[in-house]
Amino acid sequence: MQHIYYELNVLTKAIHFKNLSAAAIHVGLSQPQLSRIIAKIEDELKIVLLDRSAKRKSGWTTIAFQLALLFEKSSKRLEGELSNLSQNQVIAEIRIGTLEGMSSFAISTAQHCFDQIGISKIFIDIYDLNELEAHFLSGNLDLIFTSKSPGRQKFKYFSELGFQVLEKIQTNKNYAVLSTFENGRSAKKEFDSFKHVLVSNSLALRKEWLGSAGGTGFLPTEAKKGKSKEHEPVYMIGSEILNPVLWSQINAGLPD
Numbered sequence: 001m002q003h004i005y006y007e008l009n010v011l012t013k014a015i016h017f018k019n020l021s022a023a024a025i026h027v028g029l030s031q032p033q034l035s036r037i038i039a040k041i042e043d044e045l046k047i048v049l050l051d052r053s054a055k056r057k058s059g060w061t062t063i064a065f066q067l068a069l070l071f072e073k074s075s076k077r078l079e080g081e082l083s084n085l086s087q088n089q090v091i092a093e094i095r096i097g098t099l100e101g102m103s104s105f106a107i108s109t110a111q112h113c114f115d116q117i118g119i120s121k122i123f124i125d126i127y128d129l130n131e132l133e134a135h136f137l138s139g140n141l142d143l144i145f146t147s148k149s150p151g152r153q154k155f156k157y158f159s160e161l162g163f164q165v166l167e168k169i170q171t172n173k174n175y176a177v178l179s180t181f182e183n184g185r186s187a188k189k190e191f192d193s194f195k196h197v198l199v200s201n202s203l204a205l206r207k208e209w210l211g212s213a214g215g216t217g218f219l220p221t222e223a224k225k226g227k228s229k230e231h232e233p234v235y236m237i238g239s240e241i242l243n244p245v246l247w248s249q250i251n252a253g254l255p256d
Contacts, residue, residue, distance in 0.1 A: 006138035012068045028151040093121035098145040100203035101220040112253030128201035129181035147232045157238030162225040164232045172214030
């Protein structure tokens, strides 16, 4: 069941909306993405989650609601048991995921965890936004630094750290330079005026390309403390099963 944990987690959010198209809007996925997730669960468990006999929009079957409820109850029970188990235990290691432009926050947090909390091993990986959300929602990361809250759910462990400015670079109209997230969310017609389109999940690579070959694209500046209505906020979000004491200790080490 572990290999479809993420998919089942998505289902528990999706069934609160009457059909697939409405659910897709609210869970932060495109309708084709959500459709593939539902199809994967159906294929894996040999059940039917969507009543596709409706002429216009497919609705959820009874078993879809039952499965979502069962998974939600099991997840909450596991979270409670893990929280109780780890409440008074020393945490040996944590896994952190971050967007490339927010690495300074990840580094300072890791240093605090080493020096003040006593964690012995920390994994820090850089992802693009799509990968970061997928790894976090599937339970592979304990802590993330991001510019967007994954999906539309409210998280128990959530802190707004500052903001990030997105600077538009427009030095060469032959090249559109995009992150994989931007490429997935943008309409194809937006790039019709460009001769070439470069897509990379590496901020460093996109920055180097725009600096050397030129192009048109957005580059985030290094994240800054404070708040700004005009710019992208920066968040630190913890896993639902993160030790609450550890979350408090991590927050205590954040810069003012």
